[in-house]
Amino acid sequence: MKKELMSGNQAIARGAFEAGITFASGYPGTPSTEIMEEFAQYEGVYAEWAPNEKVGLEVAIGAALANTDAMATMKHVGVNVAADPLFTVAYTGIEGGLVIITADDPSMHSSQNEQDNRNYAKFAKIPMLEPANPQEAKDFVKIALNISRKFDTPVFLRSTTRLSHSKAPVSKGNRVTEISKPAIKIDTEKYVMVPVNARKRRLEVEKRLNALKAFAEKFPENTMEINDTRVGIISAGVAYEYAKDSFPNYSYLKLGMVYPLPENLIREFSQKVKKIYVVEEMDPFLEEQIKAMGIKNVSGKEIFPFTKEFDPGIIKDSIQGNEQKKQQIELPEIPPRPPNMCPGCPHRGLFYSLKKCGKVFVNGDIGCYTLSFLKPLEGLHNCVCMGASIGMAHGMSKALGDEGKGKVVAVLGDSTFLHSGITPLLNMVYNKSNALVIICDNRTTAMTGMQEHPATGFTLQREKTKAVDFIKLAESLGVDSVRVADPYDLAKTTKTIKEELSREGVSLIVSQRACVLFKRAGETAKPSLRIDLTKCTGCKVCLPIGCPAISWQSFSAINAAAIQRNAPKQDGFVVIDTSLCNGCSICQQICKFDAIID
Amino acid sequence: MADVVSILLVGVGGQGILKASDILAEALMFAGYDVKKSEVHGMAQRGGSVSSFVRFGKSVYSPTAAKGTAGILLSFEKLETLRYLDNLMPDGKIIINNESINPPACNLGSMEYPKNIEYFVGNVSKNVKYVSASEIAVEAGNIRCANTVLLGSLANHLPLISGSIWKKVLTKSFPEKLLDLNLRAFELGKSA
Numbered sequence: 001m002k003k004e005l006m007s008g009n010q011a012i013a014r015g016a017f018e019a020g021i022t023f024a025s026g027y028p029g030t031p032s033t034e035i036m037e038e039f040a041q042y043e044g045v046y047a048e049w050a051p052n053e054k055v056g057l058e059v060a061i062g063a064a065l066a067n068t069d070a071m072a073t074m075k076h077v078g079v080n081v082a083a084d085p086l087f088t089v090a091y092t093g094i095e096g097g098l099v100i101i102t103a104d105d106p107s108m109h110s111s112q113n114e115q116d117n118r119n120y121a122k123f124a125k126i127p128m129l130e131p132a133n134p135q136e137a138k139d140f141v142k143i144a145l146n147i148s149r150k151f152d153t154p155v156f157l158r159s160t161t162r163l164s165h166s167k168a169p170v171s172k173g174n175r176v177t178e179i180s181k182p183a184i185k186i187d188t189e190k191y192v193m194v195p196v197n198a199r200k201r202r203l204e205v206e207k208r209l210n211a212l213k214a215f216a217e218k219f220p221e222n223t224m225e226i227n228d229t230r231v232g233i234i235s236a237g238v239a240y241e242y243a244k245d246s247f248p249n250y251s252y253l254k255l256g257m258v259y260p261l262p263e264n265l266i267r268e269f270s271q272k273v274k275k276i277y278v279v280e281e282m283d284p285f286l287e288e289q290i291k292a293m294g295i296k297n298v299s300g301k302e303i304f305p306f307t308k309e310f311d312p313g314i315i316k317d318s319i320q321g322n323e324q325k326k327q328q329i330e331l332p333e334i335p336p337r338p339p340n341m342c343p344g345c346p347h348r349g350l351f352y353s354l355k356k357c358g359k360v361f362v363n364g365d366i367g368c369y370t371l372s373f374l375k376p377l378e379g380l381h382n383c384v385c386m387g388a389s390i391g392m393a394h395g396m397s398k399a400l401g402d403e404g405k406g407k408v409v410a411v412l413g414d415s416t417f418l419h420s421g422i423t424p425l426l427n428m429v430y431n432k433s434n435a436l437v438i439i440c441d442n443r444t445t446a447m448t449g450m451q452e453h454p455a456t457g458f459t460l461q462r463e464k465t466k467a468v469d470f471i472k473l474a475e476s477l478g479v480d481s482v483r484v485a486d487p488y489d490l491a492k493t494t495k496t497i498k499e500e501l502s503r504e505g506v507s508l509i510v511s512q513r514a515c516v517l518f519k520r521a522g523e524t525a526k527p528s529l530r531i532d533l534t535k536c537t538g539c540k541v542c543l544p545i546g547c548p549a550i551s552w553q554s555f556s557a558i559n560a561a562a563i564q565r566n567a568p569k570q571d572g573f574v575v576i577d578t579s580l581c582n583g584c585s586i587c588q589q590i591c592k593f594d595a596i597i598d
Numbered sequence: 599m600a601d602v603v604s605i606l607l608v609g610v611g612g613q614g615i616l617k618a619s620d621i622l623a624e625a626l627m628f629a630g631y632d633v634k635k636s637e638v639h640g641m642a643q644r645g646g647s648v649s650s651f652v653r654f655g656k657s658v659y660s661p662t663a664a665k666g667t668a669g670i671l672l673s674f675e676k677l678e679t680l681r682y683l684d685n686l687m688p689d690g691k692i693i694i695n696n697e698s699i700n701p702p703a704c705n706l707g708s709m710e711y712p713k714n715i716e717y718f719v720g721n722v723s724k725n726v727k728y729v730s731a732s733e734i735a736v737e738a739g740n741i742r743c744a745n746t747v748l749l750g751s752l753a754n755h756l757p758l759i760s761g762s763i764w765k766k767v768l769t770k771s772f773p774e775k776l777l778d779l780n781l782r783a784f785e786l787g788k789s790a
Contacts, residue, residue: 005624005633109638133634161638166661167620168634169627238661245602245660313664330721332712334680337610337701339646376706543706548645551700552707572707579741 003169008159011134011170012073012101013038015141020176021071021099022046023063025056027419028448029075030110031164032103036073037451040460044179049452049460052386052419053078057085057100064094064154065191067183069145076104076117077385081420083120086154090124091201092191093152096180097145103159106281106309110161112366112385114307116282121156121259125205127212128156128259129221130237134168136221140256142176143221151208151215158258160281162238162309213260221256224269231319232273234266234286243279245312247319261289270295277303277319281310341371343549344525344584346513347440348372349487351379352545352586353494354409354438357501361396365389365412365421368447368515369440376544380411387412387420390437394428397435406501408435415445415453418468422477428506429478436500436507437479439470440487442515450518470510480505487511490589516582526583527598530576535595537567542574542587542596549580550587566593602655604663605752608682609674610699611648614745617771618672619650621749625767626654629759636661647678672752674731674745675699676715689723693751695731695744727751729790738783746780750787 006014012035016024024047026036040047050056053074060072074082079102089098102120105111121128129144131137137159144155189197216222228249235243236255244252253269255261270276278287278300287300303318304310341347347369354362355377364370364380365388372379382392393410400408412421417439425437445451452458457467474482481503485493493511500507514521528549542550554572555563564573576587576596588596605622609615616637623635631654638648651662665684670691673679676698686692703709712718719726729751731744738747746768753764764784772780 003627005620005627162636162661165638166634166636167623168658168661169632241659241661245658246664248659311662311664312660313667316664329684329718331680331683331718332714333709334677334712335701335703335709337645337647337678337681339611340702342645374702540707546702546706548700548702548705551705554707 003171005167006134006138006170007034007165007167008131008134008137008163009034009165010038011138012141012157012159013042014170014172015138016071016099017042017045018138018173018175019069019142019145020179021069021097021141021145022179023060023068023070024048024073025050025059025070026073027051027053027056027078028445028451029078029103030448031105031159031161032073032075032078032101033448033451034164035101035103036460039071047460051454053082054084057082057089060098060100061085061089061094064096064098067095067180067185069097069180071099071101073101074103075111076102076115077111077113078102079117079120081386086120087124088193089154090126091193091198091205094148094154095183095185097148098154099141099144099148099157100154101157101159103161103164105161107161112383114282116285117156117158118258118285119283125209126154126156127151127257128158129256130158130258131163131256132237132240132254133163134166134170136256137163138170140221147215151212153208153212158237160238160309166238209260213263216257216260216262217264219257219262222262222265223254223256224265225252225254226272227251229273230275232269232276233279234269234276234290235279236286239279239281239310242310242312242315246316255286258286261286263293266290266293267295270297275299279304279310279315282307338374339371340374340546340548341368342516343547343580344516344582346442346487346511346516348377348545348547349490349493349513349584349586350411350438350440350511351377353487353490353497354379354411356494357497358406360407360409360501363389363393363396363408363410365410365416367413367416367440369411369413374546376546386416387424390421390424390428393435393437394424394431394433397433398431405434409501410435410437411440412437413446414439414441414443414455414470415451417470418454422473425474425479425506425508426477433506434504436497436509438497438509438511441470441510441512442518443521444515444518446515446518450515474508479508481507483507483509485509485511487513488584488586490586516584526585528576528578528581529583529585529588529596529598530578531574532595532597533564533573535566535593536573537593537595538570538572538574539567539592540574541592542590545586545590547587549577551575551577602653602658603670604668605652605670605672606649606663606668606682606685607652607672607674608647608649608678609695610678611645613648613674614742615648615650615674618745618749619652621767621771622752623652624770625759625763626652628763628767632656632658634658634661647681649682670752670755672748674748677701677712680712680715680718683719683722686722689725691755692719692723692726693748694719694726694728695748696728697732697744729787731787734786734790735783738786739779743780743783746783747787747790750784751790753784753788
């Protein structure tokens with residue numbers, strides 16, 4: 001069949017469809033998001049966004065218990081959230097097949113940490129496959145499903161950013177003709193994990209792991225290529241591609257399954273080559289196990305970096321032991337260009353207002369608004385994981401006691417709140433907290449690219465559904481005061497925040513304004529604003545909002561004849577880039593000289 | 599030509615770099631090459647510096663290339679050229695969009711947008727072409743197709759991709775109402 005250019009994520013979705021997986025659940029998270037979006041478009045499948053990864057995995061487990069072939073998708077830190085069901089479904093097994101996709105993010109392109117989720121496979125005692133390229137990503141889903149069904153175990157398929165978001169030609173196949181028929185089967189001894197049953201299943205897990213070790217020895221995707229026998233490389237996933245790119249003539253043991261390992265095959269390989277390099281990003285996961293086998297002449301993390309993703313150059317330099325031939329290039333000082341909140345982003349108005357409310361500690365969370373920590377807004381002061389802002393704000397306010405009154409805030413997005421903010425909010429009410437929670441409700445999961453969630457009114461497969469009402473929800477939890485604010489209205493938003501900070505008890509503000517990029521919300525861009533150069537005094541008061549459309553123009557950089565001074569010590573003026581501005585008017589509300597005009 | 603050629607596309611999030619690299623990768627695939635491309639999504643993308651490798655040859659393993667090995671650097675923004683300059687092989691080709699977009703520190707006036715970018719680029723390669731892609735895009739009908747203009751300019755260095763392949767991929771990549779505009783932008787970029 002003809003080849004098609006596919007990303008690793010598109011290929012995983014295609015592989016799931018071809019393998020006959022008919023059910024999937026997940027929560028968006030870079031670099032995993034597109035797997036669900038792509039899968040949801042195939043005919044004859046059911047796919048849904050869960051509010052978080054734990055729910056997503058539990059939903060997939062439920063489907064698999066009803067003899068359906070199911071998939072759960074998540075980014076690496078999502079597996080932390082889903083770890084509770086994960087470790088026990090490893091004991092129970094399932095009726096249908098269950099494939100769990102973990103998309104790791106070496107280099108932390110879009111994540112708060114760099115955890116190596118291969119450790120989860122060993123920890124939870126379930127097998128893990130690791131494809132190296134989009135074609136394998138597609139093919140390995142089917143293999144993972146077959147292993148799951150054969151060994152009655154959930155199976156991990158691990159991707160990384162460089163696989164999920166790389167494209168390559170992929171051959172499509174046909175979908176399997178036999179699709180599993182859903183059915184109810186009751187087997188309490190296997191599925192009710194009380195101690196008496198769990199102890200029996202614990203033994204089954206060990207038996208299964210031994211069977212999988214034997215399977216790994218003959219697994220066709222663990223492949224040996226013997227070329228130049230002076231050097232042998234053991235690798236897996238995209239790291240194999242980097243190594244092969246740099247050293248096409250060395251010998252290779254490429255592992256398609258990274259847990260459990262084929263010990264005999266590794267020994268056989270070690271006898272064929274003089275020296276072994278274990279090429280793996282992040283943790284010495286393979287290396288430690290290989291060294292524990294007593295295999296000699298193995299090098300790993302003593303030469304390769306322990307952090308960040310590799311590329312062919314890093315592997316070459318590490319093996320050749322030199323910072324070889326790095327070009328010395330003369331460069332000026334290059335200003336950084338970090339990701340930034342967009343022009344017209346509603347979060348900007350909220351954080352500007354919050355800054356006007358005195359010295360408060362803003363507990364942050366995971367989403368676009370996290371970017372407000374940058375200068376000049378410096379809008380939040382910590383960020384740990386999804387939903388953590390509320391729990392941390394509560395703990396902080398309790399620890400500070402009276403000192404903390406009116407000074408502790410939690411800020412998190414609508415999707416993040418629904419992911420894991422409801423329980424800590426309940427805790428605040430229960431334990432009589434004294435802090436303010438602000439939901440930055442931009443009507444969508446913006447950071448990952450506009451995914452639906454339980455408050456948007458639509459499902460992943462584009463069906464209309466109920467939308468949770470944040471106000472009613474907070475009231476029913478017992479929150480003392482619930483308010484709504486429009487972050488495009490700075491004065492009112494500031495007033496609302498100040499009032500709620502001075503109030504005793506738990507307060508919640510829903511800062512409501514759709515993401516400026518979210519087309520369905522109908523937030524039509526207004527015409528660009530511009531600067532009236534006869535009025536701009538160069539006071540710079542509009543710069544601290546950090547809008548990408550506003551820039552400072554120093555008089556020293558322009559023709560003296562063109563200088564227009566409106567204040568005695570004026571040394572420049574501001575410029576609005578009309579191609580970026582969408583007329584949100586936040587700068588206009590701040591300008592004291594009416595110099596920003598329609 | 600080397601076994602595998604690496605093209606690095608760089609610029610600022612929102613300039614259409616991923617779209618351009620998708621079109622390029624697909625055109626190379628239709629021309630009969632093995633191809634791999636890499637990109638970034640999510641937090642890394644919001645208005646920040648963006649890069650995408652497209653690598654092609656008989657057989658390509660890695661989706662990214664070692665520093666100092668890219669044959670062509672296609673830069674959508676002048677300053678971003680400098681940030682990625684060490685990826686280029688000695689005297690590799692550089693195509694630069696004559697466009698400056700201020701990073702936040704320059705907007706605030708706390709850092710200066712580098713002057714003499716041409717000088718620093720010229721030290722690394724004599725093989726540099728500046729294209730006023732935004733102006734050409736306006737001439738074609740819409741400033742937003744500057745990325746297609748740059749692809750047109752790049753096409754001059756990839757004679758192995760025929761005009762009909764480019765046309766086929768562009769037709770696949772744009773909705774009908776935007777197709778003529780982009781075909782025009784591509785041709786203008788090619789002759790610029």
